[in-house]
Amino acid sequence: MSEHVSQTNRVLSYPKGEKPAIIVNEWQVWHGDETELDNLNPKQKVLVPFSWWLMHGQAQVKDSTSELAKRIQEKTIGVWFAADDDILKHLDVIEAGKSIWPLVGADFPVFRDGRSFSTAALLRERFHWTGEIRAIGDVLIDQLILGARSGFDSFALRADQNTDVALKQFDLFSVRTQNSWRDCRSQLSNQLTEAV
Incomplete structure (x- = not known):
C-alpha cells in the first residue's frame, strides 16, 4: 500500500440505535494525487479528500463515460474532510453528496485537534x-464518547488502540450532561422539561 493511501483492517461501528461492534474495514483513505487514484483497484472503496472532490470529482459525476463516474455510481x-475544511461554504456540494457518497470521513490530524468533532456535529x-x-x-479511545455524541457512527482507531x-x-x-444527536437528552434537559 502506498504512502498516499491508508487503511486500518477493522473499525469500531456504532450506528444510531445499535450497539457498538468491531467490523471489517472496506474503505481506504486516499491522500495522494489524481493519477494515483486511477491506479487503485477499481473495486476498492476509497475516501477521497474533499478538496480534491471540489476540484475534480464534481465534474466527473456528470460524465458517465469516466472511470470515476462509474465508481461513484457503484x-x-x-469523501473525507480535513480538519480545516470549511464545510459551511459548500452547502450545495454536500447536499448533492447525500445521494452519492455512501460514507464521509472527518480527519483528526493529531488527537488533540478537535475541529473534526465540529465537522460531524x-x-x-x-x-x-x-x-x-x-x-x-x-x-x-479517549475520543470515542465525544465522537459518538457529536455525530460519528464509526471510528478508524489508530493502530495501537485496543479494540476490546x-x-x-x-x-x-450512566448520566449524560450534554445532549446528543443520538436522541439522548442530558439529565439537566430532562429536569428542565419536566419543570415546565
Missing part, C-alpha cells in the same frame, strides 16, 4: 446528514 467513492445538525460519518486519522477496551467505553457513564 458507491465505491466517498455540523453535518448532523445543519446538513441533516443521515449516512455514516467516520472518524479517521489520529483517533484514540474501545468497545467498553460507551458503558462507562
Whole structure:
C-alpha cells in the first residue's frame, strides 16, 4: 500500500440505535494525487479528500463515460474532510453528496485537534446528514464518547488502540450532561422539561 493511501483492517461501528461492534474495514483513505487514484483497484472503496472532490470529482459525476463516474455510481467513492475544511461554504456540494457518497470521513490530524468533532456535529445538525460519518486519522479511545455524541457512527482507531477496551467505553457513564444527536437528552434537559 502506498504512502498516499491508508487503511486500518477493522473499525469500531456504532450506528444510531445499535450497539457498538468491531467490523471489517472496506474503505481506504486516499491522500495522494489524481493519477494515483486511477491506479487503485477499481473495486476498492476509497475516501477521497474533499478538496480534491471540489476540484475534480464534481465534474466527473456528470460524465458517465469516466472511470470515476462509474465508481461513484457503484458507491465505491466517498469523501473525507480535513480538519480545516470549511464545510459551511459548500452547502450545495454536500447536499448533492447525500445521494452519492455512501460514507464521509472527518480527519483528526493529531488527537488533540478537535475541529473534526465540529465537522460531524455540523453535518448532523445543519446538513441533516443521515449516512455514516467516520472518524479517521489520529483517533484514540479517549475520543470515542465525544465522537459518538457529536455525530460519528464509526471510528478508524489508530493502530495501537485496543479494540476490546474501545468497545467498553460507551458503558462507562450512566448520566449524560450534554445532549446528543443520538436522541439522548442530558439529565439537566430532562429536569428542565419536566419543570415546565
